[in-house]
Amino acid sequence: MSRTFADAKVHTPANLEEALDFLANHANEGWKPLAGGTDALVPIYRDGAEPTTPWLNLQKLRPELRFVRRTSNGFEIGALATISDLMANRDLCETYPIVRQCCQHFASPAIRHRATVAGNLANASPASDIAPVLLALEAEIESANHAGRRFVTLDAFWTGYKATVLAPDELIVSVRIPHRDLAANASMFRKVAPRASNSIALLNCAAIGTRDSAGTWTNVRIALGCMGPVPMRARKVESAVEDHRFDDTCREEAKALLQSTLRPITDYRATAEYRMLAATNLVSAFLDRTAGNWHS
Amino acid sequence: MKIQMNVNGQERILDVPPLRRLIDILREDMGLVAAKIGCGEGECGACNVLVDGEAVSACLIPAVQIDGCRIVTLEGLATSNDDALAALHGAFLEHDASQCGACIPGIVMTCRGMFDDLRNRRPSEAEVRGLLAGHLCRCTGYEAIVRGILKWLEMKSEP
Known part of the structure; x- marks a missing residue:
């Protein structure tokens, strides 16, 4: 028994x-x-x-909180929407291909049918797969307590390893993706793990931006998981490449900025050195792209 | 706590502890042993059953979350003259997809859960492999399983 x-x-x-x-x-x-x-x-x-x-x-609470819908300001993901619900929303996945790419590598189909987007964020693991995507898309958390509702940007939501700003009397109500990236012509989600699916990431990276025909990047946002106690934006790299081509000078600058700002640890999944090298390579792989309209 | 659920078409009311796992309820309380306990951590898919039509790992679901749900196990498919199951059965036989059989009930439930999504289109082999991402076959017989599923889908896309 x-x-x-x-x-x-x-x-x-x-x-x-x-x-x-x-x-x-x-x-x-x-x-x-x-x-x-x-x-x-x-x-x-x-x-x-x-x-x-x-x-x-x-x-x-599923009847109230299990939904994925487009609003005038963006997309709204109810707190009990599952990873499968995200994949089933063609509008969302076609608007932001990185959402589908990420979900395809998120655990297994059976887990995706149960696991919720909000639960994954509230769990506050640095290895969350959906977190870097929602960070790159500048998502916000809508939370509620008995007295009312408030919004907090996702990058201010985690306060440390497995810790969030949520008070004990508070629940996530929805996750909002603002319409900010409709002009982006490049995006990428990559997960480094022993298996393509149903693995916990050694590290992961989501990025989105616009690259013109001369190779100049604008509106670049890059987010990384497993590179510190919480999933995080690489803001200094984003600023360094804004209005720049990703040439050798820019590449060296980005590498130095990643090394001075990321804080990977060594654990049983990977060493800090490996994580830093792989993260640098993933960010370069995204910014190296030579053609527009490339989402992969 | 008392939970009410429909298991393989029959209404059941059980008195179970709230965190008792669905897999233990099925196997130990109800004697439905097609779903297996493999890893107990959602890694292997041997315990997959349908909850409200979706394939899920029964080792991850507490009793408190199946109250009011419709559960289908392999036993339920086998006794309901399910055409999709019969076709999958035939395709697996033809390709020797089942070896020791420990993983097969879970894989069948995953396939059955995706049937409505898959029936109207022909997914690629890569997509079928993606579908199997949550399953571990301890005989490592994946090639035959993938061939069996592809054959099944070919049969289903015929008029």
Whole structure:
């Protein structure tokens, strides 16, 4: 007979309002939202310890929060939209091909059917695959508590390894992608991992920008995962290449800037040296592109 | 906690702990043993079943999240005269796709879950390999499995 963890505490609110009221009344009890749950059971069953975390099961909020839609300002991804839901939205995937590229390398089809975009961001792992894409697209998090809603840009959302700005009484409601990159003619998502899918990234990189016929880059945004405690933008490199061609001087400058700003660690997946070399190569591979209209 | 679900067409009400895994409910509480426990971490796909029509790994889903859901396991397909299953069965036999068989129930459920998406088009071999990304075959018989699935899709695209 397998373990059952009979004493585990789970509460299932009927809708968003009820969930927020519950959190307001139990803010100091450590309730943790359970969305797709794909990263919730494994540590419990693997470690075998009686789970102490009380779970707030969001399953019944699906009718309210499982959607992906275009608005006048951009795309809105409901907090319970799954990775599969992103892939199924042709409008989003054709507007931003890096979304589909990333999702195709995100875990496995079975996990993509459960795992939510917001859960992946709230989990605050530096190895999140969707995080660099949403960072490069300058996404914002819409969160709510019983008193109201607020917006925070994604790059201000993580405060450290596995930590976010979310208060104990707060839930993500949606993730917003602003219409900022409709003119971009180049984008890239790359994940370095032992297998093409169902692997945790050694590092990953998402980039988007516009390159004119003379090779001059504008509106470049580059984001990297596993290169520090949180997924991060390479802002200094972005500034250095803005209105420039990616020539040898620019390449050396970008390399130096990456080396002075990224903070990869050595762990059982890869060494810091390997990560730095691969990240530098990925950023160069994107900026080296010689033709426009290239999304891959 | 009490959960209500439809398993292979039958309404069931069970009293289970909230974090009990769906795979344990199916295998131990209901005796439905087609889905296997391989890795228990979502890596191998041996436990895949359909929840509300989508193939998911039953080792990752707690009881509390299947309340009100419709579950289909391989046993359910096998007893429902499912044409898509019969065709896949034939294609797998023709290509010797099943060796020890541990991974096959999960792979069948993944294929069945994608059937409506796949039936109207002919996916590439690369796409079929992508579909299998969450499955580990301990006999390493992937080539025969891929050939079997491609054959199945060829059969399904015929009028």
